[in-house]
């Protein structure tokens with residue numbers, strides 16, 4: 001019996017995408033862009049070390065962080081040789097190109113383009129305008145209070161989700177245009193997490209909600225949840 005147990009441990013260790021010198025993800029538990037990368041790494045079963053940048057206390061503005069990324073944002077993926085990769089979608093693309101299985105993106109060019117377009121609705125059109133620095137600017141320069149900020153955030157999330165729901169409804173697949181979660185789900189699930197946080201009524205978006213439910217049933221998505229990170233408060 002002990003022999004069987006040992007070989008199981010060995011198999012598990014072998015099947016993990018580990019490296020003697022690990023990559024490091026510089027992120028923050030509640031950052032949706034960091035959350036995207038955590039999901040991508042978990043789907044690929046790639047282990048990384050984590051360094052936490054506390055956005056609430058403004059650590060992203062410190063000189064130490066500027067040395068990693070001239071743009072005061074997380075995430076940053078530090079490779080084994082010290083190379084710093086920035087921008088969550090570019091990091092996910094790197095992870096997908098480096099660790100081939102399971103593929104985050106389909107090979108077929110049209111489907112690939114459509115999945116990238118949908119991912120960009122979230123990553124380019126929705127998330128950036130609710131970024132911490134943008135909200136701070138709205139408060140400081142345009143006199144917005146909590147109510148105005150809340151209305152701003154939910155307005156832009158709903159606008160993006162209305163378009164995504166229409167697209168998602170066209171495909172009779174359990175995930176977004178596919179039978180397995182991938183690149184788009186890495187973007188969607190963090191955005192739905194934010195939507196719930198800000199009280200967006202997700203009943204308006206049944207297909208997106210079904211995809212969210214299917215993803216959150218998977219251990220790779222559970223391990224990436226904000227509340228399961230060591231810096232979560």
Ligand SMILES: N[C@@H](CCC(=O)N[C@@H](CS)C(=O)NCC(=O)O)C(=O)O
Pocket residue numbers: 030031032033034055060072073074075086087088089123128131132133134
């Ligand atoms: N386009 C960037 C956006 C990164 C980003 O917005 N990061 C946020 C957290 S989700 C951040 O670091 N915000 C700090 C700030 O606004 O001061 C990406 O996808 O990586």
